[in-house]
Amino acid sequence: MITEERLPNWLKKRAELTPERVAVEFEDRLYTFRELDELAEENARKLASVGLRPGDACAVLLRNHIDSVIMIHALFNAGITIVMLNGRLTARELGWQITDSESKWLISEEFFSSKLEGIATDIPQTEILRKEKIRSLPVTAESYSQAEFLLSDAATIMYTSGTSGKPKGVIQTFGNHWWSAMGSVLNLGLSEEDCWFCAVPIFHISGLSILMRSVIYGIRVVLAEKFDEKVANEMIMDRGVTVISVVSAMLNRMLLSLGEQRYPEHFRCMLLGGGPAPKHLLQECTRKQIPVYQTYGMTETSSQIVTLAPEYSIKKIGSAGKPLFPSQLKIEVDGRAALKGEPGEIVVSGPNVTKGYLNREEETKRAIKNGWLYTGDIGYLDSEGFLYVMDRRSDLIISGGENVYPAEIESVLSLHPAVFEAGVTSKSDRMWGQVPVAFVVPFPNSQPAKAELIDFCKEQLASYKVPGEIIFCDSLPRNSSNKLLRRELKQWLEERG
Ligand code: ATP
Ligand code: MG
Known part of the structure; x- marks a missing residue:
């Protein structure tokens, strides 16, 4: 008999393995994996008391906050697919994504009150729950807690940024998140002293993937509600942060604020992604001996899929690197493999790549052929197989x-x-x-x-x-x-x- 691939519930497993380690630091308060697990379980039961059931889709409109981390794990515990919403979207855009994803529930907070008022009439089929109200809900004796995660189950639905057209709901399975975390750690390595600074939004894959890695690896995440370059630098200089995820605008500001100071030895990695990285910025990092890892990825690949290993950061400046261990990449021109150095469409595959877009059969068929995702980005491979991302095909x-x-x-x-x-x-x-x-x-x-x-x-x-x-x-x-x-x-x- 073939049984579906499964793993133990990540947070529960982590709380069993290393209960006393710090999972999250938020506003100077530390939460261990044991605490996080208990809080997630408590909240899962509260959600059950108002009727959320395994298999439901629940949209989440929350800022970077410890309560949001707890809520995400509570929803995983309860077997609910999370639709991650971008808080910077307008009420109209949010209403569209909630309807498109057929979310039965929407969990949000006071901070978004005016947006919530704006969308209430657009989403009559969705029940709005504010986190402030969830706090006072009774904890039911009944638990729907999932002891295991099926790797093929949808963990999250995340909409693409909508740069090239209307955003599409990407289905990210537990298997996608798991393999994304595996690909990253096989590249970066792991120490139990590692600590990842997360000032990128957790509604984006860049932020959410840090939360996934934290429980899978057993490392501390310092979560910031917003990015501030002074705080980010202080975290690296004095607060033990060893890894940080940034986009180039953040890195620019950090460098300006850093001046001629140098980051300490224990700082391992600045993961730079999200878009093209200007060469002068990379050169400035080389000059300051900052370990920048340029990466390429997208919502569909559940975070980075190509990353430049540190030993090549100078020799291959400007390159996004090679595909991570579990993934593969090729460049195609008119249906044939591109020659070395010849630009063409970047095509990727791997267990971290989505199985498709939610309710978008045509777009899924167009994007995924024979298990390969056609990214719509143009790039080329040099003679040693390093990827250089050039632009979007549509532009x-x-x-x-x-x-x-x-x-x-x-x-x-x-x-x-x-x-x-x-x-x-x-x-x-x-x-x-x-x-x-x-x-x-x-x-x-x-x-x-x-x-x-x-x-x-x-x-x-x-x-x-x-x-x-x-x-x-x-x-x-x-x-x-x-x-x-x-x-x-x-x-x-x-x-x-
Ligand atoms: P949509 O798919 O709706 O147009 P989007 O592609 O901007 O939106 P995301 O998934 O957030 O949505 O972004 C991924 C895209 O960002 C990649 O497909 C690529 O175009 C760009 N990108 C990511 N990393 C890099 C990089 N290192 N260099 C150049 N572009 C990058
Ligand atoms: Mg895209």
Whole structure:
């Protein structure tokens, strides 16, 4: 008889193995694995008292907080699939995700009161529970606590950032989370002294995956409600943090605040992901001997899938590295394998990769073929198999038959001292088909001339990549994950006529 693959309930197992170790530090209070397990069990019973049952889908709209960590484990205990909602979304966007995921319940908190009022009428099928109310619920004698997790069961549903279109609900199974944690630890190694600083949102896979690793590895997580570069640096300097997950904007701010100080020896790893990493930032880290591991991943791969091992951080600067141990990667061009150095679509597989999008059969079929996920990102492998991520396929510009990657132009423009940031899209052109157009946000009190910026690009880029037009603006359109929305830049252009 074939039995389904299963593992013991992670938090319960961890509480049995190392009950006294610190699981979470939040606002200077420490919670051991034993405490976390007890609190999760207590809350699972409270949720059972109002009718949540195994198999239900429950949306969660909570900030980074110890109560949210407890709630996530309580819901896992109770056999409930968690729909992780991004608190920065508007009421309308939240209402859409709650309805799309068919969540029977929504757990939230006072902080989101006005959003909750805004969505209440949009989600008549969903019962709203505030965490403040859950506190006073009775603890039932009845427990639905899951002693085991089936690896094929959906643990979480997480929506993609919606950078390239409408967000899609990614099904992340217990097996996906487990293997993601395994891939990371086989790369980074593990010491019981490890301590991961989590100031990235737990509603994103970057944050949630840290919580999963904490219980699976038995390590302390210092959880911050919000990112603050001074606090992050202090945690590394004086509070024993050995690993931190960041995106480049966070790293930028940490470096500025760090000045000429150096991080201590015990600091092992700065995991940098979420989007392209500007080369000058990586170079600055090398200069300051900061152990930066560039990573590439997405909601669909339940966190990092490709990471640059430390011994290559200088030699392969700019590369996202090689696929983690359990995963595989190939680059495809028109259905064939790309040659070394030839850009094509990044295609990945592995036990950390989602089995598909929730209720989106067509999109799932389009994205996953023969067990391989077509990421929609373009990149190439160098002669030693290191991945370089170039851009999203949907943002590719074809000018006079040549491929132009907006990220490359943005990165060059952002090196100009008067440029705070830049976003590139394209407009149609009779001669070349398409030409790149750059939207530029200058630093306050800087007024670079358009011609100067064009000359700057000409010095560093092939002529077909040089923007045909520069447009100054006050800010760039970004989504709730702070990612640049190039499709909106395109709309801006169209509106200008
Ligand atoms: P949507 O799928 O709805 O358009 P999204 O792709 O932005 O949204 P996420 O899953 O949060 O949603 O982001 C993953 C994407 O981020 C990757 O597919 C890739 O485009 C980008 N990304 C992640 N890491 C890197 C990296 N190291 N370099 C360049 N891009 C990266
Ligand atoms: Mg995506």
